[in-house]
Amino acid sequence: MFDVIIVGAGAAGCSAAVTARMRNLDVMVVFSGDGAMRKAHWVDNYPGLPHIEGHELVTKMRAHVETMGVKMLYGLVQKILPMGRSFSVLVDNDIYESRSILLACGTSRVKTLGGEEALLGQGVSYCATCDGMFYKGKEIIVVGAGAEAIEEANYLAEIARVTYFSESRHDLAGLDAAITVVSEKPKAIKRENTGMILETDKGTHTADGVFVFRPSVAMTQLLPEVAVEGGSVKVDKIMATNISGVFAAGDMTGQPLQAAKAVGEGNVAALSIASYVKGLKDGAK
Ligand SMILES: Cc1cc2nc3c(=O)[nH]c(=O)nc-3n(C[C@H](O)[C@H](O)[C@H](O)COP(=O)(O)OP(=O)(O)OC[C@H]3O[C@@H](n4cnc5c(N)ncnc54)[C@H](O)[C@@H]3O)c2cc1C
Known part of the structure; x- marks a missing residue:
């Protein structure tokens, strides 16, 4: 049981992890990529580090977190389940328990395909390791939205015949030669007697299963209970959301x-979490 699981290792998540460790909390950071900062060519307004490349800044932040004894786990958080006084967090196909949660997932607004969420677990999967073997020797459609999708598609190609569709522009150079790439824009997923159907801007494609790989998960799937306003997670002054034990920080709480x-919000959230966790532990005595 962790005191806090932080979802995201960008500026907010790293800042929170450092402060949470300094308050002696047992912390795990789960992250699926480098976040927005990796895309910033130069950052000129970060105090103390003038004119630094975005990727260098995030690398320095992550190195700082690692030196503090924080468990860093590379993976995609698929779902967070409130369990009363704790939370179960599904990371790929493993479950972790925590007393509190910090959402520090950045701005990524995930737009799912039509029918995708309703068919999750019924022909649509987000996890190659968990579900790939169900499709041994069969036809799989992969919808990929970033570099992370390449590795997953290649793994599936060892098991089944894979056809790959890009949801957003990314480098396909690393795709296994056995994978068929179709340059059509995915629109919706349906299930019919003949199998799973992917509708694109140019037509339809049938397969036994559809795998969707994005570097983030829609809030409606991740934690549907959390209040969202104007596309941002609603927080109060201490970065608490409407769910007791769930806090949010960074781009996901909105402008600027x-x-x-x-970083500032991550710091405030970590202090709030320290006080929340202390309250839980004192109450349990
Ligand atoms: C091109 C560009 C230039 C910029 N220039 C500047 C600048 O000059 N100055 C400045 O101050 N800011 C700049 N920014 C903005 C800055 O990068 C962001 O404000 C900052 O990175 C926000 O930090 P964050 O921690 O909220 O989110 P991010 O840094 O985006 O981190 C989000 C983290 O969440 C993870 N994540 C998301 N969903 C999941 C999930 N389901 N499971 C596991 N992990 C997940 C991601 O992998 C990532 O680790 C720029 C941004 C861009 C895109």
Whole structure:
């Protein structure tokens, strides 16, 4: 049981992890990528580090977290389940328990395909390791939205015949030669007697299963109970959401989308979490 699981290792998540460790909390950070900062060519407004490349700044932040004894886990958080006084967190196909949660997932607004969420677990999967073997020797459609999808598609190609569709522009150079790439824009997923159907801007494609790989998960799937306003997670002054034990920080709480704001909110959230966890533990005595 962790005191806090932080979802995201960008500016907000790293800042929160450092402060949470300094308050002696048992912390795990789960992250699926480098976040927005990796895309910033130069950052000129981060105090103390003038004119630094975005990827260097996030690398320095992550190294700082690692030196503090924080468990860093590379993976995609698929779902967070409130369990009363704790939370179960599904990371790929493993479950972790925590007393509190910090959402620090950045701005990524995930737009799912039509029918995708309703068919999750019924022909649609987000996890190659968990579900790939069900399709041994069969036809799989992969919808990929970033570099992370390449590795997953290649793994599936060892098991089944894979056809790959890009949801957003990314480098396909690393795809296994056995994978068929179709340059059509995915629109919706349906299930019919003949199998799973992917509708694109140009037609339809049939397979036994559809795997969707994005670097983030829609809030409606991740934690549907959390209140969202104007596309941002609603928080109060201590970065608490409407769910007891769930806090949020950084770009996901809205403007300004800036590293220094994300770091500040991560710091406030970590202190609030320390006080929340202390309250839980004192109450249990
Ligand atoms: C091109 C560009 C230039 C920029 N220039 C500047 C600048 O000059 N100055 C400045 O202050 N700011 C700049 N920014 C903004 C800055 O990068 C962001 O404000 C900052 O990175 C926000 O930090 P964050 O922690 O909220 O989110 P992010 O840094 O985006 O981190 C989000 C983290 O959440 C993870 N994640 C998301 N969903 C999941 C999930 N389901 N499971 C596991 N992990 C998940 C991601 O992998 C990532 O680790 C720029 C942004 C861009 C895109």
